[in-house]
Amino acid sequence: MKLLYLLPCVFLTACSSLKPEPLLAAAEPTVTVIGEEVTTTGRYFEFVPTPSILIFSETRNWRHEEGIAGANLAIMKAAKEMGYGYFTTEHSGIFNEKDLARFNVVVFNNMTGDALTPEQEMVFAKWQSKGNGTVLIHGSGDASHQDWDFYHNELLGATFVSHPAAPQFQEARVEVLGPTHPVMAGMPKDFMAIDEWYTFEAPPSDDFIVLAGLDESTYSPLNTVYGDISDLRMGPKTSDHPIIWARCLGDNQARSVYTAMGHRYETYETPEALLILKNTLNWTAKITDPQSLGCAK
Ligand SMILES: [Zn+2]
8 A cells, every 4th residue: 555655746746847938928920010000999990899988097196906806897888789899907008099090988986086188188089079978977077187178067067075985985865867868768756876975166167968966955964074064955956066067068069978877886777877888978979869868958
């Protein structure tokens, strides 16, 4: 019996004294790229249907790990269901004319901070002015975007102040204020949702179309934990505290939607958020509402 145990040991000792085989380090590259520089997207778009959605989530400020993951997955699922192509990246190199031209909608999924270079910002504004769609989600509307005037003033249209901190997440009543708007198609007149509720300095200007507002009597709009401003109330009416709004901008009526909802992963598992998301993608891509009735203020 003892011999049976000894034999493998001898074999192992012998093996370990052998020179290790060269593995990956010395492997020959299997692909050689010759010619023009490979762009961010490469050949991907030979296989992607149109309309296509760019989901961009670079963060140079607060990073919403769970919101980014939740929205990315929900948008990808919705896109697949609706026959849209999609591409996700956190690399702002995608904002060049050649790559951006492949998309009909750009979703800023919790993008924070100064993510784009001035040149990339110009490329985006030019692309947007052609009538393409933009969607801004939650953290994409925080206070870290003020260095980009076009984005902050024309697409976001409001300045973030703070959100409750104790507790951070609260259930509140959201009232649909644009019931006939295509983005709110199929929605009930109001619904309850749990989120980190943003407060802004003021509602967006009349250039924007408010689609949903928050009932401040249903949650505690306070932050007594940090910051200079503890009272986060915007007003007693739901229209005083917009939470989702839209805009049509320029000669080509480029459509954009901002929703302040979407901090938590679970947000993107609720039927209300998913319906608003699909309606938003369809409307900003100009698949629905060919007469642009949703642009009327
Ligand atoms: Zn958040």
